[in-house]
Amino acid sequence: MRYIFKFPDIGEGLDEGIIAEWYVDKGQAVVMGQPLVKMETDKVVTDIPSPKTGRIAALYGRVGETIHVGSPLVEYDIEGIEGAAAILEASKPAFEGIKEEGAGVVGTLEVADDSAYLPATHEAEPVQTKSTLHGPRQRALATPVARAMARELGVAIDQVTGTGPAGRVTKADIETYFSRSLKTDPRDAVRVTRDIEDLSGRGSPVTGQDLPVEVKPLSQIRKAIARNMIQSKHNAAHMTVFDEVEVSELVRIRTKYKETFALEGIKLSYLPFIMKAVSLALRQHPVLNSEMDMENSRLIYKKYYNIGLAVDTEEGLVVPVVRNVDRLTIRDIASAVNLFADKARKREITLEDMKNGTFTITNFGSIGGQFAVPVINYPQAGILGIGRMVEKPVVKQGQVVPGIMFPLSLSVDHRIVDGGEVTRFLNRIMEYLGDPVSLIIG
Amino acid sequence: MVYDLIIIGAGPAGYVAAIRAGQLGMKTALLEKKDIGGMCLNWGCIPTKAFLESAKFFARLKTAENLGIDGIDLNKVSFNWTSAKKRSSGIVRKLTAGINFLLKKNGVEVITGEARITSANTISIANRLLETRKILIATGSYPPPLGSDIPAGKLVQVHDLLQMDELPKRIVLVGHGPVSLEIAQFFQLIDHDITVISPAENLLPGVDDYLRQYILKKARGQGIRILENARIKGATDEILQVDNLEIPYDLVINCSWRNGIVPPSDVDLEADANGFIPVDDMMQTRVPGIYAAGDVNGLSYLAHMASAQGVFVVNHIQGVEGSMDLKQCPINIYTVPEVAQIGFTEAEIREKGIEYRIGEFPMSANGKALAEDTAEGMIRILSGKKLGEVLGVQIIAANATDLIAEAAAFMSVEATVYDVARTVHAHPTVAEVFLEAGMDAADKPIHK
Numbered sequence: 056m057r058y059i060f061k062f063p064d065i066g067e068g069l070d071e072g073i074i075a076e077w078y079v080d081k082g083q084a085v086v087m088g089q090p091l092v093k094m095e096t097d098k099v100v101t102d103i104p105s106p107k108t109g110r111i112a113a114l115y116g117r118v119g120e121t122i123h124v125g126s127p128l129v130e131y132d133i134e135g136i137e138g139a140a141a142i143l144e145a146s147k148p149a150f151e152g153i154k155e156e157g158a159g160v161v162g163t164l165e166v167a168d169d170s171a172y173l174p175a176t177h178e179a180e181p182v183q184t185k186s187t188l189h190g191p192r193q194r195a196l197a198t199p200v201a202r203a204m205a206r207e208l209g210v211a212i213d214q215v216t217g218t219g220p221a222g223r224v225t226k227a228d229i230e231t232y233f234s235r236s237l238k239t240d241p242r243d244a245v246r247v248t249r250d251i252e253d254l255s256g257r258g259s260p261v262t263g264q265d266l267p268v269e270v271k272p273l274s275q276i277r278k279a280i281a282r283n284m285i286q287s288k289h290n291a292a293h294m295t296v297f298d299e300v301e302v303s304e305l306v307r308i309r310t311k312y313k314e315t316f317a318l319e320g321i322k323l324s325y326l327p328f329i330m331k332a333v334s335l336a337l338r339q340h341p342v343l344n345s346e347m348d349m350e351n352s353r354l355i356y357k358k359y360y361n362i363g364l365a366v367d368t369e370e371g372l373v374v375p376v377v378r379n380v381d382r383l384t385i386r387d388i389a390s391a392v393n394l395f396a397d398k399a400r401k402r403e404i405t406l407e408d409m410k411n412g413t414f415t416i417t418n419f420g421s422i423g424g425q426f427a428v429p430v431i432n433y434p435q436a437g438i439l440g441i442g443r444m445v446e447k448p449v450v451k452q453g454q455v456v457p458g459i460m461f462p463l464s465l466s467v468d469h470r471i472v473d474g475g476e477v478t479r480f481l482n483r484i485m486e487y488l489g490d491p492v493s494l495i496i497g
Numbered sequence: 498m499v500y501d502l503i504i505i506g507a508g509p510a511g512y513v514a515a516i517r518a519g520q521l522g523m524k525t526a527l528l529e530k531k532d533i534g535g536m537c538l539n540w541g542c543i544p545t546k547a548f549l550e551s552a553k554f555f556a557r558l559k560t561a562e563n564l565g566i567d568g569i570d571l572n573k574v575s576f577n578w579t580s581a582k583k584r585s586s587g588i589v590r591k592l593t594a595g596i597n598f599l600l601k602k603n604g605v606e607v608i609t610g611e612a613r614i615t616s617a618n619t620i621s622i623a624n625r626l627l628e629t630r631k632i633l634i635a636t637g638s639y640p641p642p643l644g645s646d647i648p649a650g651k652l653v654q655v656h657d658l659l660q661m662d663e664l665p666k667r668i669v670l671v672g673h674g675p676v677s678l679e680i681a682q683f684f685q686l687i688d689h690d691i692t693v694i695s696p697a698e699n700l701l702p703g704v705d706d707y708l709r710q711y712i713l714k715k716a717r718g719q720g721i722r723i724l725e726n727a728r729i730k731g732a733t734d735e736i737l738q739v740d741n742l743e744i745p746y747d748l749v750i751n752c753s754w755r756n757g758i759v760p761p762s763d764v765d766l767e768a769d770a771n772g773f774i775p776v777d778d779m780m781q782t783r784v785p786g787i788y789a790a791g792d793v794n795g796l797s798y799l800a801h802m803a804s805a806q807g808v809f810v811v812n813h814i815q816g817v818e819g820s821m822d823l824k825q826c827p828i829n830i831y832t833v834p835e836v837a838q839i840g841f842t843e844a845e846i847r848e849k850g851i852e853y854r855i856g857e858f859p860m861s862a863n864g865k866a867l868a869e870d871t872a873e874g875m876i877r878i879l880s881g882k883k884l885g886e887v888l889g890v891q892i893i894a895a896n897a898t899d900l901i902a903e904a905a906a907f908m909s910v911e912a913t914v915y916d917v918a919r920t921v922h923a924h925p926t927v928a929e930v931f932l933e934a935g936m937d938a939a940d941k942p943i944h945k
Contacts, residue, residue, distance in 0.1 A: 113940055200910030203884035218818075226886070226911050 058131040060106055061092070062122045071123045072096040074116050075274065083111050091129055094122070095275050109133035117206055119272050187247075197224035204229045209272060210236075220310045276371045286435035288301045292469040295428045296477055300485040301449055308491050316389060324445070325461075326364070326418060327388035331494050332487035333439060334360040334380035337414060340480040342472050344413050346434045354471065363412030363432060364392065366399045366423070373404050374432065376412040386493075416441065425462040439484070440464035461488060500629035501526050502814065503620050504807075505612045505760050507798040510533020511635035512596055514807030519603025521815055526629070527605050528612040528622055534593050534635055537800040540656035543592060545679060547585035548682035548833055552576065552686035556833070574647045576687040578664050585659070601830075617786045625654045631786050631814050634766070634774060635807060638755035639791035643671055647737075655680065665747030669737055671729070672752030673697040674798065675830040676702075677721055678712070680752060681721050681828055682832045690745055692722040697754075700725055704828065705842035705891050707877065712836050712893070719833075742758050757793040771795070778820060780810045788814075802826050815874040829898040837901035840889030840908055843879060854884040856914060856938025858930045860894050863945060865925040871895035876930040878914060880938050885913035894927060903931055914938035921945030 062072065072094035075345040079091050090102040113130035116122050148199050195213040197205070201224045205212040207228065215232045217224035273281070298470040305328060337344040337360050337375040345356045363374040375395040380388060418441045425442035432438055442462030449458030463484070467477050487494050502518050505513045507529035518525040532539045556578045561569045600607055610623035614634075620627045640654060653661070655676065668684050670677050673695035684691040693700070700723060701709050717723055724739060729740040729749075737746045753865030757772035767783050768774045769941060780788045788810045791803030802823070809821050830836040846853050856878040866872040874893030881888055890904035917935030922928050933942040 199913045199916050200884055200886040200911035203886070203913060206885065223910075 056133050057112060058107055058109065058133055059127045060091075060129045060131065061125050062128045063103070064124050067107060071121050072242060074118050074120050074122060075100060076118060077114060078102075079105075079111050079114070081111055085109065085111060085131075088488065100225070103128070103464075105129075107131050107133060119206065119209065146210055188426075195224055196222060198226060201229050208233050274370060275360075276373075280371050283433065284430055287431050291431045292431055292497055293428070293466055294469040294474070294477070295466045296474075296481055297426050297465075298463050298481055298485060299447075299460045300463060300488050301457050302444070302461045302488050305488055306340075306444075306459050307490045312385075316386070321386065321389050322393055323385075323389050324392070324460045325414070325441075326392055326423075327385045328488065328491060328494065329418075329439070329441060329484075330362045330364075330377065330380050330388050330392075330416060331385060333384070333414060333416060334362060334481040335392040335487060335494065336480055338381055339483055340476060340478060343436050343467065343480050345436055347468070347471050357413045359411075359413065361411055361413045363409075365417035365432075366395065366404075366416060368399050368402070370402070373399060373409065374412065375399070375404050375408040375413060376410065377413070396481050414438070420444065420462070426464045429464060429466045431466055431468055433468075435468075437465060437467040437477075437480075440466070498524075500526050500626070502526075502631045502633060502811070503528065503612075503627055503629040504633040504635055505614075505620070506535065506635035506637055506758075506791070506793075507533045507570070507607070508635060508637050508791060508803065509537045510637075510803035510807040511535070511633070512600065512792065512807075513804040514633055514635065514811050515605045516599050516603050517808050517811045518814075519600070519605045521811065523811070523815075525605045526602065526627060527607045528620070529607065529609060530611045532593070533600070534589070535598055535605065536656070537803075538589060538592055538596070540659060541676075544585045544589055545661055545676075545683070546580045546831060547588050548578075549679065549683050549686075551581035551584065552683050553833060556686040560870065579662070582659060587636060590928060612760055614760060614766075614787070617764055617784050623921050631788065633759060633807070633810055634782070634787065634789040634793055635791045635803070636758040636760050636793050637803075638757050638772075638798065639697045640672070640751050640753040641756045643729070643749070643751050643753065645732060647729070647732045647749050648734055651732070651734065651747075652751060652752050652901055658750065664689065664766060667745055667747045668692070669694060669744060669746045669749045670752050671696065671749060672753065672754065673700045673702065673725075674754060675701060676754040678716065678721075679831045680750065681716070682719075685716075685719050685721050686833065691720075692724065692739075692746070694727045694729065694739055695723070696728060698726045701830070703842075704830070704836070705838055705889070708836050708838060708846055708891050708893065712830065716832065716833075733761060755792060755798060757795060759793070769795070778793060779813050780806055780821070781813075796823060797826065798843060799826060799828065825905065827898075827901045829901065834871065834893055834895050835895050835897035836891075837897040838889065838891045839901055839904050840887070841879065842889060842891075846879060846888055851888065853879050854882055854938055855879055856934040856936070856942075858933040858937060858942060860930065860945060861925070862933075863925075863927055863930050865927050865929070866894065868925070869895065869927075876900075876934045878917065878931075878934045878938050880914045885915050885939065887912055887914060887917065892930075894930075896927060900930075903928060 073096070075093040075095045079085055079094050085105045086108045087105055089105045091105050092103050094101055094103055109131040110133070115127040115129065122128060163416040181299040195215070196217060197212055198219065202212060205215070210229055210233055212224055212229070215224050215228050218228055219225040246344055304360050305325065309325060309328070313323045315479060320411060342354070342355050344360060345354050347354055359379060361376045361378045362380045364375045365372055365374050376396070377383070377391045379387060379443065383391070395404065395408070399410070412432065412435065414435055415438045419427055419439060420441045420443040423443055424447070427440045428444070429440040440463070442464065444459060444461050446456050447458055447459070447460045463481065465477065465481050501523035503526045504515050505528045507515070507527050511527060511529070512533060512535070513525040515525050529637060537543065549810045553575070558569055558574055559571060574674045582725065608622055612620050612622040614632060615621050615626070617632070618629055620629065620632065643652065667690040670681050671694045677693055677695070678700065681691050681693045699709070713723060724742070727739050729737060730740055735745055737749070757768060757774060759766060759768045759772050759774060764784050764787070766774045766787070774782055774789040774793055776782055776789050776794045776796070780790050780794065782789050790806035790810050792798055797803070797808070801941070805826070806821060812819060824840055826841040827837055858876050860866040860874045861872045863872065871894070873895070874897065876894070877891045878887060879889040880886060887904070887908055890901065890908070892900050894900060914935050917931055917941040920932065922932045933944055937945065938943040
């Protein structure tokens with residue numbers, strides 16, 4: 056028999072989703088519960104499990120296509136069930152069986168809203184470009200092949216001028232549009248920030264040439280990162296200061312408490328100390344915890360110290376935020392960091408987790424590298440990059456002794472703050488890290 | 498008085514262009530040295546199809562019993578060439594009259610005589626010198642003489658057939674295009690002895706290999722002798738020496754691959770050795786303002802392409818932009834069963850490195866074809882794997898030459914196999930094979 060599986064209502068009041076990835080191919084045998092497709096919705100990314108065991112006869116929709124709840128997703132060819140049995144089978148609810156196993160319809164959840172990446176404050180949430188993707192679109196007059204090709208190449212067909220009869224968009228029009236788009240000035244890349252469609256397929260001069268490349272559509276999270284990065288580089292006046300701090304004392308203290316914390320199941324890294332140091336330094340240098348509101352010619356000083364942590368995941372960067380760090384103990388901060396690390400690994404970071412950061416720390420040193428020029432998590436005023444800790448000879452009281460150095464890279468928005476204040480701020484952080492006891496004394 | 502357009506040759510390219518030009522209000526003259534309608538109407542497409550139909554009907558009588566008709570004494574049934582020819586001429590007269598009417602209605606001035614191009618803007622004909630803004634050469638083609646010593650009276654051109662009072666029994670055809678096979682089919686159907694000598698390695702160049710093999714096997718099975726890559730070495734009144742074979746014969750018909758007819762001209766049209774005048778994408782010759790359409794430009798030998806080119810040229814002169822896709826042209830072969838193809842052949846698709854799939858459906862599973870006792874053949878839809886774009890369609894069927902029109906229509910709108918599979922076809926019709934083959938390509942057919 057044939058069975059058509061329709062995109063189920065996955066809750067959250069969503070009525071459509073975008074196909075992010077097919078896990079199955081036409082002709083493939085699948086078993087009940089096996090993930091069929093990854094769907095991205097406004098709020099989540101979710102795997103849709105197979106409601107039946109059988110062979111896939113057809114996939115309705117390609118990657119990037121919007122599917123409405125109730126629209127066909129997959130057609131099955133189920134062997135051995137014919138006639139009356141087939142009718143009975145088809146009338147069964149799709150998720151019978153799966154619910155019994157307690158698996159639920161929605162498997163893993165991953166936040167992938169367009170604004171998922173780095174929303175520092177409410178004010179700063181980017182002006183949405185969603186309507187380009189989700190809103191009602193006027194259906195362009197186009198040939199079937201032109202439509203299929205446009206989908207394939209990620210070309211927005213309603214942007215293409217048709218040369219066919221009655222202005223119909225033909226295959227040749229798509230080809231011309233696509234090859235022309237490859238030739239556009241790279242500086243035009245800035246423009247793509249305003250057009251999510253443009254981010255999804257073209258722009259690379261290598262595609263279209265006869266070179267061995269693989270073209271993949273961007274994930275929602277990648278698009279969000281791209282847009283936010285360009286927004287930051289475009290709007291903020293980046294300036295970076297580098298320095299090193301000797302942290303033998305910090306190393307001693309951390310080593311001392313590491314074991315104790317471990318007994319409580321808390322992994323103690325250097326990050327909580329750095330976060331604490333930054334939050335305290337921010338209180339003394341409030342301009343680094345502010346945000347510029349150019350439109351209204353004012354600076355907004357934030358009286359809360361929420362430190363975002365840039366976390367590297369397979370899908371891309373996410374930045375969960377630890378709140379009121381200035382008021383937390385090292386133990387509290389360590390617990391929060393542990394929790395987020397765990398959530399990130401399970402892809403469970405939520406939009407809520409990433410909201411309202413005031414300053415960001417990026418710890419690339421845990422992977423390697425000493426100095427970098429971090430990109431500000433716009434519209435925050437600064438971001439501190441932590442490099443890899445290294446042993447180096449240092450001079451103390453006229454003697455060359457072994458020291459442990461922490462490389463620091465601080466990027467700030469020069470619109471907001473000038474070099475002097477930045478250096479004072481960095482010095483303050485270094486003082487805290489060089490003498491960790493002062494973190495408690497304040 | 499200056500003409501907007503003067504067209505030399507009143508075949509399918511010329512007369513169609515003339516009507517179109519007239520419709521667009523251009524002052525147009527159509528120059529023709531012989532007959533309005535050209536080869537197609539007077540000796541080619543229409544007359545041959547008319548007497549081929551007589552032959553088909555004659556042959557089909559032999560299967561009357563299959564359809565439940567008794568009492569036909571095949572000994573008393575005979576093919577009357579004179580009557581078949583008369584019927585054919587009647588059809589031609591009717592059509593020619595229609596064209597003359599249309600030319601007149603659209604204000605086209607028809608001038609009889611042999612034209613000479615004296616400059617890019619002047620043509621002399623019948624002691625007149627005509628001035629014009631544009632010239633369209635649509636002079637067509639002719640089969641070059643056979644370079645063999647065949648005794649006088651034993652060799653005719655294909656268009657001479659209609660002048661013959663009687664058709665000899667043992668016929669040898671020289672040529673390798675579809676026309677050779679069609680004429681051969683005609684003689685086979687009326688039980689004449691027929692041999693086709695193809696000087697080329699392969700009969701039916703440009704035709705998909707699958708179709709070619711199928712139709713050649715079929716023709717051979719019907720009793721048509723086909724010799725490929727063969728040469729006439731010598732001839733007596735009775736015997737034709739073809740390579741090492743001695744073939745008894747009564748008549749040789751020259752159906753050779755045709756050469757272009759270059760009109761007398763004082764400007765150099767740079768025609769090649771075979772008389773083809775080179776043109777650009779807009780069908781313009783190397784001389785600005787002079788166009789060439791139809792057989793004479795060597796792009797195609799088909800009447801429908803000639804007409805399409807003629808209209809295209811007039812549109813271009815009037816500033817209508819466009820392009821001619823020569824691949825969007827059906828190729829029809831009027832054999833039994835008929836063969837038709839459009840788009841790319843399988844070999845061409847493979848050469849382009851396109852990943853493709855073939856949707857197939859046999860006529861033997863089609864209800865209407867079975868009911869009509871013509872369930873021989875099949876349809877193949879070749880489509881790109883990635884987008885499902887229909888790249889080529891091939892049909893072998895009793896009425897394949899009409900069926901191909903559906904393929905032409907959906908290919909002209911760049912349809913995919915999904916569109917073909919979605920199109921509701923009336924039942925019962927032979928055209929349902931499209932639906933099934935479309936489904937076969939897109940997913941899986943219902944009736945296979």
